[in-house]
Amino acid sequence: MVFTTYEFVLFLACVTALYYTAFKRAQWQFLLAASVAFYAYSGWRNLLFIAVTVVTTFIAARCMARLQGKRERRPWLIAALTVNIGILLTLKFTRLAFPLGLSFFTLQTMSYLIDAYRAKDGDAVERNPFKLALFTSFFPQLLQGPMSRYGTLKRELFEPHAFSGANVSAGLERIALGYFKKLVIADRVMPVIGGLSYPVAAAVYAVALYCDFTGGIDVAIGVAKLLGITLTENFDSPYYSRNIQEFWRRWHMTMGAWFRDYVFSPLSTSLPSIRLAAPCKRAFGDRIGRRVPIWLTIMVTWFATGLWHGADAHFIVWGLANGAVIIVSQELTNSSRDFARKFPRLTASKVFDAFRIVRTFCLMSLIRSLDWTIMRESSAALGTSDWLCAGLATLFVVFYSRLRQKRSSPEFNLAFACVMVVLIAVFGAYGQGYSVSQFIYTRF
Amino acid sequence: MDRLIATLLRVNPDIDYASENALISDHVLESLDLITLVYELYSEYQIQLGAEDLTAENFDSAERILQFIELKRS
Numbered sequence: 001m002v003f004t005t006y007e008f009v010l011f012l013a014c015v016t017a018l019y020y021t022a023f024k025r026a027q028w029q030f031l032l033a034a035s036v037a038f039y040a041y042s043g044w045r046n047l048l049f050i051a052v053t054v055v056t057t058f059i060a061a062r063c064m065a066r067l068q069g070k071r072e073r074r075p076w077l078i079a080a081l082t083v084n085i086g087i088l089l090t091l092k093f094t095r096l097a098f099p100l101g102l103s104f105f106t107l108q109t110m111s112y113l114i115d116a117y118r119a120k121d122g123d124a125v126e127r128n129p130f131k132l133a134l135f136t137s138f139f140p141q142l143l144q145g146p147m148s149r150y151g152t153l154k155r156e157l158f159e160p161h162a163f164s165g166a167n168v169s170a171g172l173e174r175i176a177l178g179y180f181k182k183l184v185i186a187d188r189v190m191p192v193i194g195g196l197s198y199p200v201a202a203a204v205y206a207v208a209l210y211c212d213f214t215g216g217i218d219v220a221i222g223v224a225k226l227l228g229i230t231l232t233e234n235f236d237s238p239y240y241s242r243n244i245q246e247f248w249r250r251w252h253m254t255m256g257a258w259f260r261d262y263v264f265s266p267l268s269t270s271l272p273s274i275r276l277a278a279p280c281k282r283a284f285g286d287r288i289g290r291r292v293p294i295w296l297t298i299m300v301t302w303f304a305t306g307l308w309h310g311a312d313a314h315f316i317v318w319g320l321a322n323g324a325v326i327i328v329s330q331e332l333t334n335s336s337r338d339f340a341r342k343f344p345r346l347t348a349s350k351v352f353d354a355f356r357i358v359r360t361f362c363l364m365s366l367i368r369s370l371d372w373t374i375m376r377e378s379s380a381a382l383g384t385s386d387w388l389c390a391g392l393a394t395l396f397v398v399f400y401s402r403l404r405q406k407r408s409s410p411e412f413n414l415a416f417a418c419v420m421v422v423l424i425a426v427f428g429a430y431g432q433g434y435s436v437s438q439f440i441y442t443r444f
Numbered sequence: 445m446d447r448l449i450a451t452l453l454r455v456n457p458d459i460d461y462a463s464e465n466a467l468i469s470d471h472v473l474e475s476l477d478l479i480t481l482v483y484e485l486y487s488e489y490q491i492q493l494g495a496e497d498l499t500a501e502n503f504d505s506a507e508r509i510l511q512f513i514e515l516k517r518s
Contacts, residue, residue, distance in 0.1 A: 265495035268479040
């Protein structure tokens, strides 16, 4: 079920009404039923994959909880990860079927398994398989995140939530903002990007992708808020970043944190990786040799990140390009510090900050354009009024995003939700001449 | 403590480790710095740290890092 359809709006209205009335004493059980219904709408067969993931994850985690040491738990972890990763890679490579949200719920359950493996206390592992099923399938975040950790989401999901005007207005405002970004900006310009000349296309694509992805996340977070559930934020104004490392701390934060905590950190702190430093020092000298294992781990992590996005070569190239730029950027840190010491007034100025922000945006747009399948998806052309509309809407999002951080109150939220609904109705790219398009990240 | 400070300065020379109390909490040490520190601690003190050890509780200040090293070595 696509977030931008009337079916979804109707589904959400019914779920919210029943959640706070008929099912107020069984809210999480009702959310599980609603999530299953939401997922089944995309095809009953898809339920099979998510069910296998939940059952294998639950059994393996419970078995690990009964054991004390990591050594004893390891076979269960390996077996469950093999099943989960096996399903993900098999379906990605063979394309026999691709259940919606597969990449997202697989990572969520993997984090649950690894946390259970690392847990000092077996009581931290869930005893109720239906609660794990809700964590895996919670419908607002199922298709494109944000990816949650069980430890942070369980209280939100399973505690009762009384109806709250503040939550409802905050949820509606966030949903309206998400729809605005998607329907007024992303869906208007995305179909024509391939027809633009290269540098313009790369910049427009960066903006459109931001509106599409953050729009979807806004809707997900808003829907959860409507139900009294707070999800983890996934973006922190990433296009204000001054370097690529900062960008990746502020863009798709839950995915970045996942790969950092479950791939990069364990790999780089593993004994083989640490021991690799000694031969590398002998081969390349002390300064470079000690860095080589870290560079390798960065490249492996970004290879995995690219592969998670898709099995096509351009995703791998995109991942490796990110890794390479991060390594170069990291190695230039000392030069950057020297430059700041030599020119303290310049580097502390707002102009220099602006330069770094523009430079990072251009660099990220360039790397992003490696995803050429979307860059080539084009045919139509936009008229001047459409470009003007998209441009003004982008400016509105920039200023409104700043404003809402400072002046958030139930009245403010409700007023702006109404304003945005009107703006979407007037300027949105929907209805005749437009086709309903899924959010880009649901492809992953 | 001097030996540890010297090790930390090899990771990032721009931090005042004597007074900094939120190395992890305030992202003063970034993830790459932390991994470099893991390598340095291995070669300096022969201790191996796991990913789950890299917490604010263990790494927020030089004093905490020293306590953690002593705990690991004991």
